[in-house]
Amino acid sequence: MASSRVVLTPVGASAIVGSLATLLLGFVTLNLLLLVLPVLVLGVVCVELLAFDRSTRGFGPERFRWKRLENSSEVGIDAVGSMALDIELAGPRSFYAEVFDPQPESFEVVGGAPRLVTYWRPGTPTRLAYVYRPRERGRFRVGPTMVVAHDPFGFAFRMTMLENRWEVLVTPAISVEEAMDFPLVGGRAPAEAYRRRVGPGSEFRSLREYEESDDARKIAWRKSGIDKLYVRQHEEEAHPEVLVMIDCGRDMRLGEPGSECLELAVDGGTVVAGQAIGRSDRVSLMVHADQVVEFVPPQRGPPGADALTEAFGRIGLVPRPFDLARALETATEKLGVPTTIVLFSTLLSPFGAVEAAVSRLRDRGHRLIVLCPEVAALFPAEPDPLAAAAMLFASEPDVRSIDRAVDRLRAQGVPVVRYPPTEVREFASEAHAWLHAQESPL
Amino acid sequence: MNDRPWLAALIYPAPLYVSILAVVQWWGGSVPLLVGFALALGFGLLTAVGVVHHPAVVAGGRVLLSFLAVLPIALVTEFGGASVDLAVGVILGAPFVWLEYAWRADASPGTRVLTLELTFLLGVLTIATGSVGAGTTSGSPGEQFVSALANVLSAQVQGIAALITGGVATSMPLGSALNVWYVGLAAVAVAGSLCPVFLPQTGLGEPLPWSWGATSTPTDSDDALLAERLALRPGQREALASRTLPAAPSGVTAPGFTSVIIGGVLAAAFVVLAVGAPAITLSVLAFGTVAAVLAVAMVLSRRLAAPGEGDADRPGTAEAQLEEPGPGGPAPGGVSGAPTVGSRAETSPLRAAGSASGPVARRTEP
Numbered sequence: 001m002a003s004s005r006v007v008l009t010p011v012g013a014s015a016i017v018g019s020l021a022t023l024l025l026g027f028v029t030l031n032l033l034l035l036v037l038p039v040l041v042l043g044v045v046c047v048e049l050l051a052f053d054r055s056t057r058g059f060g061p062e063r064f065r066w067k068r069l070e071n072s073s074e075v076g077i078d079a080v081g082s083m084a085l086d087i088e089l090a091g092p093r094s095f096y097a098e099v100f101d102p103q104p105e106s107f108e109v110v111g112g113a114p115r116l117v118t119y120w121r122p123g124t125p126t127r128l129a130y131v132y133r134p135r136e137r138g139r140f141r142v143g144p145t146m147v148v149a150h151d152p153f154g155f156a157f158r159m160t161m162l163e164n165r166w167e168v169l170v171t172p173a174i175s176v177e178e179a180m181d182f183p184l185v186g187g188r189a190p191a192e193a194y195r196r197r198v199g200p201g202s203e204f205r206s207l208r209e210y211e212e213s214d215d216a217r218k219i220a221w222r223k224s225g226i227d228k229l230y231v232r233q234h235e236e237e238a239h240p241e242v243l244v245m246i247d248c249g250r251d252m253r254l255g256e257p258g259s260e261c262l263e264l265a266v267d268g269g270t271v272v273a274g275q276a277i278g279r280s281d282r283v284s285l286m287v288h289a290d291q292v293v294e295f296v297p298p299q300r301g302p303p304g305a306d307a308l309t310e311a312f313g314r315i316g317l318v319p320r321p322f323d324l325a326r327a328l329e330t331a332t333e334k335l336g337v338p339t340t341i342v343l344f345s346t347l348l349s350p351f352g353a354v355e356a357a358v359s360r361l362r363d364r365g366h367r368l369i370v371l372c373p374e375v376a377a378l379f380p381a382e383p384d385p386l387a388a389a390a391m392l393f394a395s396e397p398d399v400r401s402i403d404r405a406v407d408r409l410r411a412q413g414v415p416v417v418r419y420p421p422t423e424v425r426e427f428a429s430e431a432h433a434w435l436h437a438q439e440s441p442l
Numbered sequence: 443m444n445d446r447p448w449l450a451a452l453i454y455p456a457p458l459y460v461s462i463l464a465v466v467q468w469w470g471g472s473v474p475l476l477v478g479f480a481l482a483l484g485f486g487l488l489t490a491v492g493v494v495h496h497p498a499v500v501a502g503g504r505v506l507l508s509f510l511a512v513l514p515i516a517l518v519t520e521f522g523g524a525s526v527d528l529a530v531g532v533i534l535g536a537p538f539v540w541l542e543y544a545w546r547a548d549a550s551p552g553t554r555v556l557t558l559e560l561t562f563l564l565g566v567l568t569i570a571t572g573s574v575g576a577g578t579t580s581g582s583p584g585e586q587f588v589s590a591l592a593n594v595l596s597a598q599v600q601g602i603a604a605l606i607t608g609g610v611a612t613s614m615p616l617g618s619a620l621n622v623w624y625v626g627l628a629a630v631a632v633a634g635s636l637c638p639v640f641l642p643q644t645g646l647g648e649p650l651p652w653s654w655g656a657t658s659t660p661t662d663s664d665d666a667l668l669a670e671r672l673a674l675r676p677g678q679r680e681a682l683a684s685r686t687l688p689a690a691p692s693g694v695t696a697p698g699f700t701s702v703i704i705g706g707v708l709a710a711a712f713v714v715l716a717v718g719a720p721a722i723t724l725s726v727l728a729f730g731t732v733a734a735v736l737a738v739a740m741v742l743s744r745r746l747a748a749p750g751e752g753d754a755d756r757p758g759t760a761e762a763q764l765e766e767p768g769p770g771g772p773a774p775g776g777v778s779g780a781p782t783v784g785s786r787a788e789t790s791p792l793r794a795a796g797s798a799s800g801p802v803a804r805r806t807e808p
Contacts, residue, residue, distance in 0.1 A: 005741075005742060005743060005744055006741050006742055006744075007742075008742055009645030009646075010550070010645065011550060011551060011645050011647075012645070013552075014550035014551055014552030014553065015550075015551035015552055015555070015639070016552075016735075016738070017552050018550070018551060018552025018553065018554070018555040018556050019552070019555055020731075020735075021552075021556060021559075022555050022556055022558075022559035023731060025559055025560075025563060026559075027724075028602065029563065029566065029598070029616040029617065030601075030602075030614055030616065030617035030724075031566050031616050031617050031619065031620070032617075032620065032713065032716055033562055033566065033620065033624075033625055033628055034559060034562055034563060034566065035712070035716070035727065036709050036712060036713060037555065037558060037559055037562065037632060038555065038559070039708060039709050039712045039727070040632070040705055040706065040708070040709040041551070041555050041636070041705070042731065042734060043704065043705035043706075043708035043709060043734070044640070044701050044702055044704075044705030044706075045551075045705075045738075046734040046735075046737065046738050047701040047704045047705055047708075048698055048701035049738050049741055049742075050737060050738070050741060051698075051700070051701055053741040053744075069677075069681060070675075070677050070678050070681040080672045080673075080674070082674065082678040082681065082682070084678075084681035084682070084685070094691065096642070096644075096650050096697065098644070110668070110672065111665065111668040111669070111672065111682060112665065112682050112685055113685075116686060116687075116688065117644070117648070117650060117651065117688055118651060118686065118687075118688045118689045119650070119651060119652075119689055119690055119691040119697070125686075126686045127681070127684055127685045127686045128685065128686070129681045129682045129684070129685035130682075130685075131668075131672060131674065131678070131682065150644050150645070150650065151645075151698075152642045152643075152650065152696070152697035152698035153639065153640055153641075153642070153643065153698050153701075154643045154644050154645040154646070154647070155645070156645075156742075157644075157645060
């Protein structure tokens with residue numbers, strides 16, 4: 001956007017109006033002293049405005065050459081990101097300028113400054129640089145940079161914007177724990193627990209002849225003939241696969257700003273993912289509302305942690321309800337090996353045919369565990385008894401709905417863990433440890 | 443309050459001079475006149491220096507002084523000599539009640555100019571009243587002053603009416619009421635009041651960098667310490683350390699000084715014209731004012747581009763464009779300005795393993 005005209009400030013307007021009003025008084029009295037004062041002030045203001053217009057003629061984005069450098073595109077939450085911007089004025093005249101790089105409110109500037117007011121000469125490079133600490137997860141946009149030319153006396157200004165928006169992804173922190181820190185599994189060190197043998201897994205081992213009990217999906221059609229069928233044998237992995245499933249439907253907005261159920265879910269999910277990766281497990285991520293928003297295939301190791309971190313950073317609320325049955329069906333389709341699914345959801349959305357979906361999930365060898373926040377504890381207790389009673393009354397339908405959903409799932413043999421909002425990381429960590437203990441290959 | 447009290451001290455001598463002259467000329471031993479003058483002068487000074495600052499008290503005092511000044515004169519037949527003397531005393535001290543608006547730090551240029559003009563108007567009225575005289579020795583000093591003031595205003599109105607109807611003004615007492623000392627002091631008052639207006643600042647009063655003579659390039663030594671504390675990468679440290687700090691224009695004169703000079707020249711030319719060719723002065727002034735206002739209006743209304751022609755919709759010129767945007771950086775549709783190193787996650791150092799709440803143990807991109 002170019003500044004299309006000189007904009008008069010209140011100071012400039014008051015100078016013009018005041019001098020015209022005093023000129024009127026002077027006309028009434030015809031006194032030289034009373035006429036000279038407004039002539040002086042009006043003269044200075046008008047000359048200054050005309051001079052400012054001339055010095056900033058053609059003021060617009062074309063007048064500038066700019067380059068962003070050392071700009072962070074991905075920053076961990078509570079870590080430090082940087083922004084730097086080189087701008088050069090390509091016009092013939094100097095003027096006072098204010099350069100401002102707008103950032104989101106959740107970015108706390110900890111060094112440098114995103115704003116500069118200086119006298120700008122043509123050809124003189126100007127560098128704006130600052131470091132910031134993001135306080136919220138998500139995708140944010142910095143810029144566009146605004147440049148304001150100021151009249152030296154504050155009578156007027158001109159403004160333009162440099163279209164240099166920059167996207168920053170603020171990701172949650174995934175804590176990757178060392179596998180050695182974990183206790184022995186079944187009496188053996190974790191490294192030894194990984195034994196190559198036939199079983200459910202993703203790594204191919206050999207072919208054998210087809211038997212009636214074999215899963216038809218494992219038939220190796222290219223190697224098979226008309227009279228003989230072969231199936232692929234895979235190596236069983238002692239490190240199970242984990243799918244972190246995040247409900248991003250509209251019911252996940254419950255909670256105080258900054259601590260909504262979705263943020264709790266992301267927090268818990270990063271703990272599970274971090275611990276799983278630390279133990280050399282493969283971790284996948286599915287973000288689901290009424291349909292899949294994002295699916296990250298199984299990942300492992302530091303590159304996997306990177307990919308998952310980015311995906312966690314992109315998670316945002318979707319203004320549609322969560323369809324648990326469909327989410328489980330989708331997971332069943334996408335997962336090739338028996339996987340433990342850790343679902344973070346409020347379970348507020350109405351259920352569909354979830355029993356059938358859970359049953360199909362089990363048939364494929366998958367397991368489901370649900371972590372659900374205690375809705376009643378999402379908001380701080382009200383000191384006023386009347387307010388507390390009102391809050392209780394307002395939240396009661398949701399609490400009952402969730403209780404029914406929990407009962408339905410537990411009736412299907414699905415473990416549902418209700419966690420206090422302030423302890424999501426601890427509960428997620430414990431849940432994963434419990435899962436891993438259950439998954440012992442022996 | 444003003445952060446430059448010495449400027450305020452330049453403003454008071456002019457109204458003080460003409461007020462004291464008038465008091466000396468008109469008081470005639472009248473104590474109420476002196477009391478009225480002292481009341482107005484004292485109240486004005488107390489509010490100006492902030493001794494009396496409660497808004498209700500300030501407003502109440504001004505309203506009371508207004509009543510004291512207007513009522514006795516409007517109802518002179520009812521109130522009589524002493525109250526009229528008091529009213530005249532208040533009128534003579536009236537400029538001090540509002541004079542603080544000519545130098546307060548938060549006063550806009552328009553407020554300053556208007557305050558000065560009203561102060562000078564009262565001074566000119568006082569001088570004219572002293573020149574015309576009461577024409578009678580009966581009545582109290584206040585009544586004589588009011589009588590003289592009425593004569594002045596009446597003559598002025600008749601003169602203006604004559605000019606408007608195309609006739610010749612036989613007498614314009616306000617137009618010819620000038621005192622050399624008063625003009626000199628008024629010039630000093632104008633300088634004191636308008637000096638802060640003509641200093642480099644933004645429209646919000648934020649000072650713009652400026653200093654006499656050339657200055658060295660400022661640096662911020664805290665940036666280096668901060669970069670080390672935050673464990674920034676070398677490229678980031680270099681960018682932060684080399685950021686531009688506010689720079690002042692080099693040169694002896696303040697920016698915009700030329701406009702002040704030209705404005706002064708215009709005012710001086712007007713004075714010369716008024717003295718040398720008074721017959722055409724008013725016409726020239728009127729046409730000049732209209733031309734100036736029209737020129738400013740054209741500047742304010744001129745558009746560089748038609749509405750809706752956003753620069754975001756057209757690509758940057760070859761001059762503006764340095765490199766094509768790199769991957770993952772600028773939003774789609776952005777005009778040039780290449781990101782160079784779009785660094786990945788910048789994270790704090792690896793924390794101890796085993797901490798469920800410990801964040802951020804990740805490598806950074808080189």
